[in-house]
Amino acid sequence: MELSRIIEYNTWWDTGQVRNSLCPDYERQMLANIISSLDSRAVSVLRGPRRTGKSTVMYQAIRNLLSKGVEPESIMYFSFDAEEGTIQDLLDEYRNSILNTSLESKKRVYVFLDEVQKCKNWAEEVKRNYDLYPNVKFILSGSVSFELGAGATESLAGRASEFVLLPMSFREYLLLRGEELPEAGSTLKKYLLAENRLRPYFSHYLTTGGFPEIAFEEDQNTIREYVLSSIVRRVIYGDLFQNGRTGDPESMMALLRAISEMPGILLNYEHLGSDIGRDRRTVSSYISRLEYTMIIRTLGNITGSALSSSRKHRKAYPISPALTFAFKGYDLGDEDMGRVYEIAVMNQLDAQYFWRRPRKEVDFITGDKGEIATEVKMSGQGRFHFSQYAADRNLKKALVITKNCSGTGTTNEINYEKIPAWAFCAGAKV
Numbered sequence: 001m002e003l004s005r006i007i008e009y010n011t012w013w014d015t016g017q018v019r020n021s022l023c024p025d026y027e028r029q030m031l032a033n034i035i036s037s038l039d040s041r042a043v044s045v046l047r048g049p050r051r052t053g054k055s056t057v058m059y060q061a062i063r064n065l066l067s068k069g070v071e072p073e074s075i076m077y078f079s080f081d082a083e084e085g086t087i088q089d090l091l092d093e094y095r096n097s098i099l100n101t102s103l104e105s106k107k108r109v110y111v112f113l114d115e116v117q118k119c120k121n122w123a124e125e126v127k128r129n130y131d132l133y134p135n136v137k138f139i140l141s142g143s144v145s146f147e148l149g150a151g152a153t154e155s156l157a158g159r160a161s162e163f164v165l166l167p168m169s170f171r172e173y174l175l176l177r178g179e180e181l182p183e184a185g186s187t188l189k190k191y192l193l194a195e196n197r198l199r200p201y202f203s204h205y206l207t208t209g210g211f212p213e214i215a216f217e218e219d220q221n222t223i224r225e226y227v228l229s230s231i232v233r234r235v236i237y238g239d240l241f242q243n244g245r246t247g248d249p250e251s252m253m254a255l256l257r258a259i260s261e262m263p264g265i266l267l268n269y270e271h272l273g274s275d276i277g278r279d280r281r282t283v284s285s286y287i288s289r290l291e292y293t294m295i296i297r298t299l300g301n302i303t304g305s306a307l308s309s310s311r312k313h314r315k316a317y318p319i320s321p322a323l324t325f326a327f328k329g330y331d332l333g334d335e336d337m338g339r340v341y342e343i344a345v346m347n348q349l350d351a352q353y354f355w356r357r358p359r360k361e362v363d364f365i366t367g368d369k370g371e372i373a374t375e376v377k378m379s380g381q382g383r384f385h386f387s388q389y390a391a392d393r394n395l396k397k398a399l400v401i402t403k404n405c406s407g408t409g410t411t412n413e414i415n416y417e418k419i420p421a422w423a424f425c426a427g428a429k430v
Contacts, residue, residue, distance in 0.1 A: 001089040003097050009079065012062070012072045013098065022059045026176050030165050034061050037161055038110065038137060043130060045156075046141040048165035049294040049319045050231050050239075053212045054141040055079065057165065058112045061139065065110060073098055074106055079114035087113065087125040109136045117142040118242050123155035130159055143239060145292050166347055167210025167320045170425035174201060176215050184427035188406060191423040199404070202422035206340055207330060209322020220330050227326040231295070232256065239293045251276045252286050259296050259316045260323040263339040264363070267298065267314045287316065295319055297346070302353040302365050302393070315354055317343050338378045341421050345376050345401050348425045355392070360385040371396040380405035380418045387412035399430055
């Protein structure tokens with residue numbers, strides 16, 4: 001591990017501050033959670049899709065530590081995104097060349113490791129040093145699902161707190177653009193009073209997909225190239241094959257395209273396998289790996305009385321509507337736009353489940369006990385299966401997310417509330 005490379009990442013050892021270019025003034029809502037976690041013993045794990053701002057959040061957390069008077073040399077950052085080496089070699093070089101003393105002699109040391117999943121045996125090495133040095137606080141980031149990381153669950157069980165940074169919500173997008181907003185959780189009426197000012201942004205938000213670096217970009221070709229180059233290809237030809245994994249990137253690209261062009265697709269592995277010339281077992285493995293890199297998200301069909309689902313009969317969505325536009329184009333009809341809205345609503349809800357029975361379906365099921373049912377209907381009209389769901393499980397609230405309709409409705413004696421997608425994703429109370 002070359003000392004010069006380590007120093008290059010840690011300019012505050014010289015200047016006492018993080019470079020402004022690495023640390024914008026705008027702060028994601030997740031930053032407050034990361035800062036709060038810095039006082040705890042547990043390893044802080046920040047995971048999320050590529051280009052959602054994980055590195056920026058880490059730099060902002062470092063800036064916060066420096067502002068509180070933490071000694072600059074007691075904070076180390078390193079990114080494995082384009083660097084090789086082991087965590088142990090990195091810590092040894094840091095201890096010997098920068099601290100010039102043993103790790104345990106320092107009151108508190110903060111070690112930020114970015115894209116840590118690219119480092120072989122990272123979980124075991126973090127565990128070893130965590131157990132040896134109670135004064136060392138590890139903050140890790142990665143573009144993969146922590147639970148699915150090889151060995152991570154077992155190695156860091158009981159030792160880690162996990163935070164997920166998804167693409168920006170519409171609310172975060174509006175704040176980044178400097179718009180004044182009602183408080184999160186304010187009534188729909190307060191948002192509707194600002195409709196003429198806020199709603200026109202929603203289309204641009206969907207096309208840029210909540211990725212901070214293109215939040216102000218207007219050129220569709222530039223947006224598309226950014227999504228395909230900086231996110232899609234980096235995942236398909238890079239992240240999916242790290243640490244010796246093998247497979248066919250073209251088949252994985254075909255699966256990602258199918259999911260992005262048809263958000264909410266039911267995962268029929270045999271049909272998908274027939275389309276790309278692979279058997280169902282391979283398709284299932286590739287879907288899991290796409291989910292592992294957080295470029296797609298799958299939802300389970302809720303079953304039984306408990307809040308659970310099986311691995312069968314799942315739906316899949318791209319993690320951002322920007323992927324749908326990048327693959328399918330920007331001139332989408334109402335049906336396709338309805339699916340794009342579903343992606344934004346899914347992320348806003350942080351949905352994990354849907355409900356489906358023969359000829360009956362509810363788009364999203366949320367709540368601690370699955371008591372909230374949400375449908376996305378652009379027109380606000382259509383056949384709703386809230387009553388069928390209520391007959392199957394406890395239902396306390398039913399929502400219909402629309403293009404621009406608000407109000408209430410009733411279907412088979414089940415009352416539901418209609419709310420425009422832009423207001424819902426901006427934080428209106430429901």
